[in-house]
Amino acid sequence: MLRHSPLGGLSGVESSIWESSHLIPDAFYLDELIAKRLKEPVPDGELIRFRNQELPGLKQLMENRISCPDFEQQLVELTESRMSWNSLAYYGLGPFSGIGIAAGVIFAYLLARKPSEQELI
């Protein structure tokens, strides 16, 4: 049930990363899509595309022309550049953090207001 709803079953941290790295519309969970596509036969055109488009990058990686720290840093920066602060605040909030913030607001208000107002209550 949760697997078929967007972001159901993912934690806040996972949801933030999922949202910023989501490129394929209508596919919420790529593991299911990839397992399905793996069963499909590989056409000849795919081999040509692989040799022209994908193989040069893989060779660069193999020959260490793209170092591990560079690869990781570029991907982290790219993923984080697609995250907004609104989204971070949204996924960072949960029921307990909401209670924490509400408690803080109430404490601040009750302590800061006029002492005579408190006495009336």
Place this chain on the structure above:
Amino acid sequence: MDTEFSGSCAWRQILTVGACLVVVALGLAAWYWFKIHSLNIWSEMSFVFMPALIGLAVGWVVRRCSPEGGFGIASFAAALTLSAGLVGMAVQHKIAVDFFLRRVVAVVYEETLNYAKMAVAAADDEKLRSILSTRETAVIGRLAAGVTNEPALSYEQKCGLIHVNWIISRR
């Protein structure tokens, strides 16, 4: 007399606001420090009690600096605590996301490198076809080639993002 009294009140309120801002800044700094230093113990630890502590500190400071209180200053304290809580939660979440994302990206590199070793070593079309039809990592390239809604991204960037998304989906 009244002018002197209102002038002193205004100064006191300005002092109170300044003190509240300092307290909130210190609270947020402490929150940041706790989060950074707890990452290696439990990366998803959430300091949900920090807004309550900040609220208590702000309320205490207002009570000390401006004992006459009032709806205005109390509302300011509440609004400041609310803003600090939201900002703190977002920053805390950002730190956790960055920490977790670096671990995910390390897996992306490892899996891509393993796949590259196999694919580059494939001598003929049959061997390559067999790799493309048995390795899940190979499907990422096919999916990236079909993504047309992100023209600003290069093919390698699309592959990287799809791989990150796939690792999150596998969890």
